[in-house]
Amino acid sequence: MPNENPNIRRIVNDPALSAAQKARALSLEAENSLEYPTLDEQTRAALEARVICDMYEGHAPYKPRYVLPDYSVVLKNGSEWLELPVPQTLDEAIHTLMIAYHHVPSVTSMPVFIGHLDDLLLPFCSGVSDEKLYQQIKLFWRYLDRVLPDAFMHANIGPTDNRVARTILRVDAELKQIAPNLTLLYDPQISGDEILRLATKNITMCSKPHIANHPVHQQTFDDRGYGIVSCYNALPVCGGSSTLTRINLAKVAERSENSEDFLTNKLPYYVDLNFRLTQARIDYLYNQSGFFDSFMINEGWLDENRFTAMFGIFALAEAVNALQDKSGAKGRYGLSADANAMGYRISQSLEGLVAARPMKYVWRGRAMLHSQAGLSTDTGYTPGVRIPYGTEPDPVAHIQALAPHHRYYASGISEILTLDETVKANPEAVMDLCKGAFSMGLREFTANVGGNDLVRVTGYMVRLSDVEKFNAEHASRTNTTALGAEAADRTQILQRKPRVVANELFAGADQ
């Protein structure tokens, strides 16, 4: 077999991948043997130089990257296609959801969004005892972690304080599983301090949940609502995002003479090319893949007009530092006021460029800016607008330095605050930090507590002990451990504190 593809053989024989993980990697190889959607020469050159990036998604987009079904539809109507009756009890409701999840695609082939679980399940809880609810949630949680072991899979609770949300927090702290990932939507007018106190206590035990600034997100979206999925992406429910593409701002800065050249010439140029790349991928998905003929559209779980396009950026820190060097300025990103001000100018400029560009097949006709949390292969580049690992100031100064960026990144932005273990004895301090962060306009609050086995990498959870085991050539049950291990080796994420890098599982497989 002289034409054998060595990548395929490598995947088949990889002792660290399960059969299902191999099947997924093999399908990506097959997809990538097809021609890429047609790109003009400039766009192709920028993609090959990785100034712009398609997240190493396949050559033939046949599903949106992030899918956020409105699960209330299947709970209310059942499903004709899946031959599911309308659920009547809590057991039936959870069972219906478990079946639904199986059919929801995403970039990882596992669902990234499993719903606002308290809103979905509360109508089935009257007459259900606390003990029964606890048992049901615990079994549900075990199912999710064992059958859909992907830390990008995300559950939402809140903003109301209710018994389902509380039971989920209790079970999540008890089981300390990687999956599902969890976000509490917090609204000071609705949620109250008690649920926030429970959530911050959980953070000191297992670095989950994230806390989302609900009033800020709510203003960004419409009445059908939004969900927080994967690595803190905020997206429309009953839709999602067709694509995530991104610009490496450090590489744009390298190609600029100075900050003026960056802002007036080079950045608009690469923003334009990234738009062309994005539209080419979306056109393929809408015109050729047939995805939107699915039963999920016909039954109303999804609306083809509610998929946005995430316009990602990363390595702002390296970009600002490079531009500072070019102008002979000493201040470093995250630490000096002038470097931070340069960062804010870049974010503001990006927002203007993204808002000015009409897009086809995209929710509201415009892409949404996103501070992209990294790939496991991003050696030497800091995720999104974050401050480089190991150079962060104290958590309060950290939040104050980054808060002004948050208004610009409508489809998601996150900072990971690393707190030392002393905070375990004083979870109220985490609550203070969260409230302070939200008062400054942060969209998301995420913290890692040192010494926890379960830690957040760029946006998802891994067990440090799993990473060690994986490195010792043991197979891991969960998809994201492979990413975490790769990220840890390549990007110094463990240098400072436990962390993992971000996104998709096979991003590094073609490296």
Next chain:
Amino acid sequence: MSSLQAQISKILTWSCVDGPGNRAVLFLQGCNFDCAACHNPHTIGSCNHCGDCIEACPTQALSLKAGRLRFDPDRCTQCDACLEACPVKANPMVPCYSVEDILLLLRKHRAFLSGITVSGGEATMQLPFIRALFAAIGCDRELCHLTRFIDTNGYLGPAGWKSVLNGTDGVMLDIKAFDLERHRRLTGRSNERSLASARLLHEAGKLYELRYLMIPGQTDGEEEIASLREFALSLDGNVRIRLNAFRTHGVRGKASDWPAASRDKVEAAASQLESAGIGPVALPSLW
């Protein structure tokens, strides 16, 4: 507004170990104890403008002008050589802050804070400043929700406490040893005033936490732990205890050779106290 000033060696706006919630912490310069085991010995003395540190500074950040020591922060590389050279355990880099300076700082960070803690050194050596600061916080509409705590060795007398307790929400008080001679050896002072302060504060409902440092072979013996237990039992109602474990980090002189406290021993003391019905007993978060 008060124009009172204090010498403050360090200010934090993020601390989760100086009382409940996140707190701003002011480390006031100067102490009336001279503990061998001090983790921050450069906070003990007050600068007497002798100029002995000037030569030690490799970047000429220190000078004498009209008999007063001057410090130029732009030249400082934070090598701390001056701290080593200082003959009176002071810190020539310590700046002065007014009450108004601190209020400005608190306003900037208020959304992140549960309160403020004054620590040291021994904070109560600059009592008029604390009194003025706490009073100003109490009548400031933006800041009055912040709780006001003092971290102290308890050497302050009853009149001093009475003058500041109205504006104070809680006190963390350290007992260095219960045996009088041992206390004298470790701190250079008797412990009678510290024990009396602990009682006074507890009766006033202001003793947030009684702290005790376990130093192997010195303050971790059965006799000392039994005295701690008896003292806590003699107080009417529950008292929160924090057992600290001696480490050599930052310690200078003979105590830098002392062994660090072992986790087993500290945990054994904690369970002994708890089984006597005392507590809650807080332990170090890190070992």
